[in-house]
Amino acid sequence: MAKIIVVTSGKGGVGKTTTSAAFSAGLALRGHQTVVLDFDVGLRNLDLVMGCERRVVYDFVNVINGEGTLNQALIKDKRVESLFILPASQTRDKDALTMKGVARVLEALKKRFEFIICDSPAGIEHGAIMAMYFADEALVVTNPEVSSVRDSDRIIGMLSSKTRRAVQNLPPIKEHLLVTRYAPKRVTTGDMLSVEDVQEILAIPLVGIIPESPSVLQASNAGIPVVLEKNTDAGQAYLDVVARFLGEEPPSREKKGFLTRLFGN
Amino acid sequence: MRIFDYFRILQPQKTATVAKERLQIIVAHERRLRDPNTVDYLPLLQRELLEVVRKYVAIEDEHIKVHVEKEGEYEVLELNITLPDEKRLSPL
Numbered sequence: 269m270a271k272i273i274v275v276t277s278g279k280g281g282v283g284k285t286t287t288s289a290a291f292s293a294g295l296a297l298r299g300h301q302t303v304v305l306d307f308d309v310g311l312r313n314l315d316l317v318m319g320c321e322r323r324v325v326y327d328f329v330n331v332i333n334g335e336g337t338l339n340q341a342l343i344k345d346k347r348v349e350s351l352f353i354l355p356a357s358q359t360r361d362k363d364a365l366t367m368k369g370v371a372r373v374l375e376a377l378k379k380r381f382e383f384i385i386c387d388s389p390a391g392i393e394h395g396a397i398m399a400m401y402f403a404d405e406a407l408v409v410t411n412p413e414v415s416s417v418r419d420s421d422r423i424i425g426m427l428s429s430k431t432r433r434a435v436q437n438l439p440p441i442k443e444h445l446l447v448t449r450y451a452p453k454r455v456t457t458g459d460m461l462s463v464e465d466v467q468e469i470l471a472i473p474l475v476g477i478i479p480e481s482p483s484v485l486q487a488s489n490a491g492i493p494v495v496l497e498k499n500t501d502a503g504q505a506y507l508d509v510v511a512r513f514l515g516e517e518p519p520s521r522e523k524k525g526f527l528t529r530l531f532g533n
Numbered sequence: 534m535r536i537f538d539y540f541r542i543l544q545p546q547k548t549a550t551v552a553k554e555r556l557q558i559i560v561a562h563e564r565r566l567r568d569p570n571t572v573d574y575l576p577l578l579q580r581e582l583l584e585v586v587r588k589y590v591a592i593e594d595e596h597i598k599v600h601v602e603k604e605g606e607y608e609v610l611e612l613n614i615t616l617p618d619e620k621r622l623s624p625l
Binding site: 422 | 560563
């Protein structure tokens with residue numbers, strides 16, 4: 269049974285697209301048929317972060333309007349087997365994503381894929397609602413920072429009231445908290461909210477912590493999902509998120525101290 | 534109390550602690566506003582209270598504030614009416 273997962277946050281710039289690219293590539297690396305959809309009509313960027321921007325011919329809105337087939341619009345990733353991208357439209361107005369059209373595309377994708385990842389635009393407007401409406405699960409991407417936490421809470425409220433599962437009285441969307449841009453040192457000095465603080469306020473289960481890391485920008489510069497850079501801290505952290513999402517408990521990755529590294533345990 | 538504790542008191546609160554406290558308050562407030570069960574009657578209550586008060590005192594719409602706060606098992610209805618200056622207080 270295919271699962272639809274929305275990557276959402278409310279606030280912009282917290283790492284939704286980075287997470288969508290890394291999480292979908294991570295699932296595909298584990299052998300799952302995965303497709304990632306860009307819902308940010310007019311401000312398409314997933315293609316760029318995933319390094320397939322020059323291969324876009326047809327997009328999501330073309331498929332909805334019947335101007336191209338789903339097969340024509342789906343871009344097969346060149347690095348990871350079983351990973352596909354459906355890019356957003358760059359030119360159309362955002363109302364082009366109709367509820368019926370989105371439902372039809374998702375139904376068709378469900379027949380082919382195990383995981384359908386929906387990269388939500390920022391904000392709480394039509395595009396964001398369309399991205400979350402049909403979801404079974406949600407990754408709520410949050411920075412340890414007041415505006416991001418507040419917006420995430422707003423989004424969690426919408427997940428439980430404005431989605432198909434809420435409207436049709438079905439079991440609620442399964443929510444996962446993903447804290448990104450985390451700097452443990454600044455938490456220690458009392459300058460940054462801790463994961464425990466964020467979790468206490470938002471009250472949803474934690475699926476992972478992505479450290480603030482230069483590797484995230486380096487990966488997006490190159491158009492490579494950061495999980496493919498396996499030796500980076502952020503890449504490892506995303507692989508752990510995927511493992512936890514799949515129900516495994518990844519090994520603890522406590523950073524070893526200088527002396528431990530020198531002399532061993 | 535040890536001598537060092539005095540210095541701790543003098544230190545300003547860490548910003549992360551301030552952030553958490555502010556967030557807890559605003560998030561709780563906004564959740565109440567979203568909750569369809571608790572706030573539906575507040576606008577109407579506010580309007581009717583305003584009418585009653587206006588029978589005796591001339592006040593503007595914004596001078597009345599109604600707020601429901603949940604404290605443990607209790608719900609506290611807070612009503613705040615700002616009366617105009619003495620000079621402007623005249624029997625209607």
